[in-house]
Amino acid sequence: MKRMLGAVLALAGGVALFFFVSRGxxxxxxxxGAEYDPSVPFRALGRDYPTDGFLLLxxxxxxxxxxxxxxxxxxxxxxxxxxxxxxxxxxLNGLLLLSSLFVGYVGGRGGADPRAxxxxxxxxxxxxxxxxxxxxxxxxxxxxxxxxxxxGSVVWLGGTAAGVMVFMWGGA
Numbered sequence: 001m002k003r004m005l006g007a008v009l010a011l012a013g014g015v016a017l018f019f020f021v022s023r024g025x026x027x028x029x030x031x032x033g034a035e036y037d038p039s040v041p042f043r044a045l046g047r048d049y050p051t052d053g054f055l056l057l058x059x060x061x062x063x064x065x066x067x068x069x070x071x072x073x074x075x076x077x078x079x080x081x082x083x084x085x086x087x088x089x090x091x092l093n094g095l096l097l098l099s100s101l102f103v104g105y106v107g108g109r110g111g112a113d114p115r116a117x118x119x120x121x122x123x124x125x126x127x128x129x130x131x132x133x134x135x136x137x138x139x140x141x142x143x144x145x146x147x148x149x150x151x152g153s154v155v156w157l158g159g160t161a162a163g164v165m166v167f168m169w170g171g172a
Contacts, residue, residue, distance in 0.1 A: 006069025013062020020055035023048060046110020050120075053103040061099070084145015090134035091152030093127055097159040100124040101166075124163050131156045 024041025025032075027048050031040050045052055104120035107113075135156065138149050 002069050003073055006066045006071075008066070009062050009069065010066030011062075013059045013066055016055050016058035016062055020052060020059055023052060023055065027052070046106045046112065049107045049110050049112040050103055050116065053106040057099050057103065084138070084141070084143065084148050086134060086141045087138040087145035087148035087152060090131060090138045091148045091155065093131045093134055094152045094155035094159055097124055097127040097131060097163075098155060100127060101159055101162055121163070121167075124159070128156075128160045128163060131160070 021041045024044045028040040028044025031037065031043055041052075045056070100120045100123045104117050104124065107117040107120065131152075135153070138145070138152070
């Protein structure tokens with residue numbers, strides 16, 4: 001069942017990628033010249049805010065989670081992943097923190113309404129606080145998920161540092 005869900009998520013990621021590229025080509029048609037340029041959807045990122053950021057992140061998350069579910073397989077095949085549930089939630093929260101910061105960055109770069117960009121800044125702030133709570137829970141749980149805790153710590157600290165730097169430099 002888990003592999004079936006992974007396949008559905010991977011297909012949903014492919015559909016989100018299709019919509020991102022087609023909408024990006026439409027909104028970036030002012031960038032098109034006589035030659036084909038495959039970077040047009042990425043250069044037009046932010047013109048249709050926040051939809052284009054959500055579609056790109058939906059594609060990335062669909063591929064990441066779909067691949068994860070396909071590789072780990074059913075519950076019987078993932079006996080090594082029994083411990084560290086708080087650490088995995090901590091790592092997932094760190095990735096969501098980076099995703100919120102990315103959508104806010106896309107809006108700031110594209111000149112979107114500052115109130116819309118601020119929503120993602122507040123969301124990232126909430127995920128930073130939740131990450132601190134999840135870090136404390138992950139450090140005290142038995143058995144520990146060392147890999148998820150290490151990767152989650154790097155991701156959470158990087159996202160928090162990026163958010164603090166943006167706020168300190170007046171970008172928020």
